[in-house]
Amino acid sequence: MSSKQGNNRNRIKRLAIYSLLCSLCIVFGYVEFLIPTSLIAPGIKLGISNSIAILLLINGDIGGAFAVNISRILLSALLFGSPFSLLFSLCAGIVSTLVCALLIKLPALSPIGVSVAGGVCHNAVQVFVASFVVGRGVWFYLPILTVAGVICGAAIGFLGIVFSKKAKIDF
Amino acid sequence: MKILKKTDVILSISLILISVLGFFIVELMKKDGKTVVVKQNNSVVYEGKISEDREIPLKHNTVKIKDGKVFMKCADCKNQICVKSGKISKSGETVVCLPNRVIIEIE
Numbered sequence A: 001m002s003s004k005q006g007n008n009r010n011r012i013k014r015l016a017i018y019s020l021l022c023s024l025c026i027v028f029g030y031v032e033f034l035i036p037t038s039l040i041a042p043g044i045k046l047g048i049s050n051s052i053a054i055l056l057l058i059n060g061d062i063g064g065a066f067a068v069n070i071s072r073i074l075l076s077a078l079l080f081g082s083p084f085s086l087l088f089s090l091c092a093g094i095v096s097t098l099v100c101a102l103l104i105k106l107p108a109l110s111p112i113g114v115s116v117a118g119g120v121c122h123n124a125v126q127v128f129v130a131s132f133v134v135g136r137g138v139w140f141y142l143p144i145l146t147v148a149g150v151i152c153g154a155a156i157g158f159l160g161i162v163f164s165k166k167a168k169i170d171f
Numbered sequence B: 001m002k003i004l005k006k007t008d009v010i011l012s013i014s015l016i017l018i019s020v021l022g023f024f025i026v027e028l029m030k031k032d033g034k035t036v037v038v039k040q041n042n043s044v045v046y047e048g049k050i051s052e053d054r055e056i057p058l059k060h061n062t063v064k065i066k067d068g069k070v071f072m073k074c075a076d077c078k079n080q081i082c083v084k085s086g087k088i089s090k091s092g093e094t095v096v097c098l099p100n101r102v103i104i105e106i107e
Helices: A002-032 A050-059 A061-078 A081-105 A111-133 A136-166 B006-029
Strands: B035-040 B043-049 B054-057 B061-066 B069-075 B094-097 B102-106
Touching: A002 A050, A002 A061, A002 B043, A002 B102, A050 A061, A050 A081, A050 A136, A061 A081, A081 A111, A111 A136, A111 B006, A136 B006, A136 B094, B043 B054, B061 B102, B069 B102
Parallel strands: none
Antiparallel strands: B035 B043, B035 B102, B054 B061, B061 B069, B094 B102
């Protein structure tokens, strides 16, 4: 009985922390909106909220990273986006989180490398989806987006490491 | 936990190198266009060879073809984005004037 109670308490704590992180992600989305990165090249975003997924992955919580990232994408599409933007960000979000979750197991890569790979995959998937919607022409945009993915990914990975040093999440 | 490992640097640099290479391949793959198509309100108003120099006056815009390159010479719209977008000559490139719904395409 007591173990079941403890289990329940743990689950509630988990839910509360995930919800907190999810709302933090949405605030990050707004902060990102204030930084005019799309002036450098159209469509480029920092993706600060992915640092939360990196934070969870550093803690070894793959399920949590998926839960927070996917609910963050759904919520921000509901609040600010359109069905189209949901399709783009959901596909890219799922694939990049999956890649990060696999790569974090590699001892050779630090979270920065994992985040770089995730960022590049995210952009590649978006171009892939866009090629169905807009046409083959968008593939020409991939090289620029890949460089952006490497730079933003490194920054986000570093941010994730900083977060993991500051915030102790234990269940 | 080490913040940056050797593999991270190798991964990042190789990704950047691949995309720089990709960028040059994309630039090389662009072929010189042959025909100029001008559309207004989604209907074709002019179609002709890019090698023939000429000026095409439209209601609100003037399109100019010169030395195998096409550009919007002038437009009466406020933003002048189409005029500023410069000369195009490669297949698939476009100049768009959204306020007047004019598109120049190269095929």
